[in-house]
Amino acid sequence: RTAVAQIPVVVHVVWNKPEQNISQAQIDSQISVLNDDFNAANSDLSKVPAAFRPLVGNPLIRFFLAKRDPEGKSTVGVTRTQTAIISFDHNSATDPLDQRMKFTAQGGTDGWPSDRYLNIWVCKQGGLQSLLGFAQFLGLSATTDGVVISHTAFGKGGTATSPFDLGRTASHEIGHWLNLLHIWGDDDGWGAGLLCSGTDLCDDTPNQAIPNRGGPAFPHITCRNGPNGDLFMNYMDYSDDATTVMFTKGQVARMDATLSGPRASLAG
Ligand code: ARG
Ligand code: ZN
Numbered sequence: 001r002t003a004v005a006q007i008p009v010v011v012h013v014v015w016n017k018p019e020q021n022i023s024q025a026q027i028d029s030q031i032s033v034l035n036d037d038f039n040a041a042n043s044d045l046s047k048v049p050a051a052f053r054p055l056v057g058n059p060l061i062r063f064f065l066a067k068r069d070p071e072g073k074s075t076v077g078v079t080r081t082q083t084a085i086i087s088f089d090h091n092s093a094t095d096p097l098d099q100r101m102k103f104t105a106q107g108g109t110d111g112w113p114s115d116r117y118l119n120i121w122v123c124k125q126g127g128l129q130s131l132l133g134f135a136q137f138l139g140l141s142a143t144t145d146g147v148v149i150s151h152t153a154f155g156k157g158g159t160a161t162s163p164f165d166l167g168r169t170a171s172h173e174i175g176h177w178l179n180l181l182h183i184w185g186d187d188d189g190w191g192a193g194l195l196c197s198g199t200d201l202c203d204d205t206p207n208q209a210i211p212n213r214g215g216p217a218f219p220h221i222t223c224r225n226g227p228n229g230d231l232f233m234n235y236m237d238y239s240d241d242a243t244t245v246m247f248t249k250g251q252v253a254r255m256d257a258t259l260s261g262p263r264a265s266l267a268g
């Protein structure tokens with residue numbers, strides 16, 4: 001693909017305390033981060049060590065706040081809903097309560113048709129897992145399709161909180177929404193010996209044991225992946241926002257397949 005795919009976005013701000021009703025500037029900053037990150041135009045791409053530079057891919061995707069709502073009326077592409085729910089607690093991967101922000105009848109707000117919009121819900125996240133965000137993979141219910149981001153990890157400025165205040169949680173979650181898996185293959189937690197058996201189904205990402213946190217020093221070697229080690233500067237790792245700066249060509253191929261396949265109706 002040489003043309004840039006254009007994806008309409010609606011941001012649903014679901015707030016309890018007034019500070020969670022984030023500003024338009026905080027929303028705009030997130031859209032601008034996405035447009036840098038998904039066009040390999042982020043200035044911190046220069047942090048990629050020379051040995052990994054040939055792996056850098058360019059997804060060629062532009063995100064924009066929708067200008068028409070589902071009825072065709074003019075919109076700013078943002079909905080704002082006051083809720084009585086103090087915190088949308090996330091306790092497991094399967095608890096239906098985790099999805100309440102996505103339903104008007106449950107204290108959230110209904111998503112817009114997921115074949116025409118990328119729905120992004122922004123709310124307070126808490127609970128056992130206290131996530132920065134989570135995404136829905138392909139092929140699941142249309143009513144819950146999209147991504148959820150904590151207001152503390154959304155965009156820059158406002159309520160965005162260090163070290164997750166550079167908008168990279170949305171880059172990570174939208175990566176999942178476009179069918180990317182975690183770079184370490186999600187085989188952590190299964191005990192010693194299995195840490196190197198998982199795969200993210202991309203040929204060009206080094207095999208990696210477990211998620212990285214913070215900002216590792218290069219090279220960080222696991223799973224006999226020397227001399228260059230883990231690609232901890234990839235958006236699909238768990239490193240801090242200032243550390244994650246790139247997608248690979250293999251990841252771009254998976255996102256391309258999603259945009260020409262299951263999510264083709266979204267990419268204008
Ligand atoms: N789902 C992950 C979490 O909640 C998101 C990780 C995003 N990483 C980042 N650097 N912002 O922990
Ligand atoms: Zn993830």
Ligand code: CA
Nearest residue numbers: 184195208209
């Ligand atoms: Ca692994």
